[in-house]
Amino acid sequence: MISQRIGFILLITLFILSGSITPVQAEQDNKPPQLVSQSVTPQVVAFKGGGAPGALTINLETNEPTRGYIKVIGNGVETKFHLSNEFKTDHHVKKAPWNSSESKPLPEGEYSLKLYLQDEALNQMHGYSLGTFQVADTQTSSSLIYDIMASPQPISPKYKQTEPLTTIKFNASRPAKAKVVIKRNKDGQTYFESGFFTVKDGTGEFEWNGRDNEGRIVPNGKYTITIKAKDLTYGDAPVESYSRDNFSVLAVENGDHDIPQDRLKEILTEHPLEQSTINRNDDQKNEISGTFTLHEDVNVTAWIENGANVHIKRLGTFSGKGKHSFAWDGTEFMRGSVIDGPYYVSYYIDEGPARGELHSDNELRVEGGIDVTVPKDAQVVKINTENPDFSAFYDQDYHGARKGERFPIIEYVEGRQAYKTLISEGAVGYIAPEHVDLLNVDSIPEKWGEATQKVTAYRGPNHGVKYGTFEKGKTFRILRHDGVYYRVELNTGEQVYIHENGMKEIEKPKETSTYVVKSGDVLWKIAQMYDVTVDQIVKENNLDPNDYLKIGQTLTIPTSKKPIPFNPDEKNGEYVVKSGDTLWKIASKLNTTIDQLIKLNQLDTNEYLMIGQTLKYPTSKTVHMVEGGDTLWKISQKYDVPLDNLIQINDLDPSEYLYYGQKLIIPQGKPVDGDYYTVQSGDTWWKIAKAHKTTVTMLLEANDATGDQVIYPGQQIVLP
Incomplete structure (x- = not known):
């Protein structure tokens, strides 16, 4: 048996030696591969660019399929740029000046490139010179990703619409793997993140349909596009994030984040209620029950919500086509009784991934229980921030509050360090005091x-x-x-x-300030600067109004306000709002129109005026210098303006004398709004009211006057 095996082996050996059997291997031609063409650009590079390109581009063509690497030598460093692992005739690589052996950039200086190739027959090219290149030391770096933008925009993703709505484009200075991340600016939440894709030709594109990773349409708002990318020109590059300030912002408007209401009503039909009131004093009315029908196989969660649209109790979760029922006993999550007031059923419908909430039109009421009322003298607060810290039932965030909205204070809750306010009937909320301003300060x-x-x-x-x-x-x-x-x-x-x-x-402190008299000063001018009367300054300093002021004299001014330099040549005057003022009253006083006041002060007609608020009003550039023998009556006649307007605009006390050299602003023309009456000799408030079929009270209110206020012949007053 052993001899037979030995004989077989000898026979095979003879066949091989005789050439009858040839081993399977590549033909050995003993010729190394040759370069057909080569290019290395640019001559100067810098790691991550900056003052120079950030990568070398090397293109090689060989006469037969090859693979291999390029050795980089210089400045005490030796590293490699690897070519493809596959045998090929065309090699195209783009490499950063990176030392892969030590995982750091190549230092500044000149480097030589040596090519090492191997063909399929294992023939090799050793150390063929591809020339040299220079690494520059730049202080700035070139961004891997730049010029991020989306077009078209804004986009409006709609229910059941899934096709792409916008294309996100960006440029890459070097080959990279990239992904698109889309975050909402309002809350910083990531709504969409793509997978990685390779960018080789310098431009990356990604189409987006306005939906998140679950397939739901994102909420309306502004979103920031961030590109997360990994530089492929060197081995262990980290993944970095790139965005471009305002240019990488995408707007979503009029999108169907929630299922449209018309569609929700097709899915669910609510049935009328037999009883809609719970009365704590009536045992026959201690529960409300209702029914609804689902026309499609969806999941629905039914809730009880109060008048502020805040969920206070879950009624149950329902699924499948058909009729479903619920019942509510007037309690909340923790089984406590709810506040008296209106309540509603809301249905949260989930058809995956689209979701939406359908609010019932049927009002449920709870009576005879806990009644929350606002004190008659309640202070009112106005929200002063865009995103107030406002919680409602069981510390749920209340999102219905907007900057500028007003709420009455029920009480301050020290344990919460918050104001308890009434949001709507039967609904209370708690708001951080720092997020509101007290409005009715003058009534405090x-x-x-x-x-x-x-x-x-x-x-x-x-x-x-x-x-x-x-x-x-x-x-x-x-x-x-x-x-x-x-x-x-x-x-x-x-x-x-x-x-x-x-x-x-x-006790209330006395507010005063001091003023040092300067050249050209007169009492009237100083009074105008501090918004006080001449008589107040005279009494405070025990002055004789007929004496001249002395330069350097120190006066005590009965106010702590900072002086406002009086410039009678200014185009616009200033008026300080007083108690009871309205735009109509102020316009009448200042001989202007409501529209002019609104435009000049950029007023919101929905906002109340505040006592102490300063309003600009249009004035004439005409200024009268008081001369000997002048009286208010003479000046008003000279310029054909109402005497009362002259007094009001210059904040004069009619019982005080004019001073030589005193400057008076002359208002423009006669009043243009409303009905007016020119006071005649012998007139009184009572006579005028009777003659024009009104009351003294209404007449005084229309003119912001008091019954003991003296009226003068020629004075124009407003008729209510």
């Missing part, structure tokens, strides 16, 4: 406080956002005492919080 009884030490003021009563510090002795007007904090009003009108340990309540 005046209380004053003084800092007993250096104090820190905060935006809210929680040591949260610091406003600033105030020295001992600083006085504040106290608006509220919320827990252990005083809510105070600063001179600027801002409202802040100071801990009660650093404050004591005091």
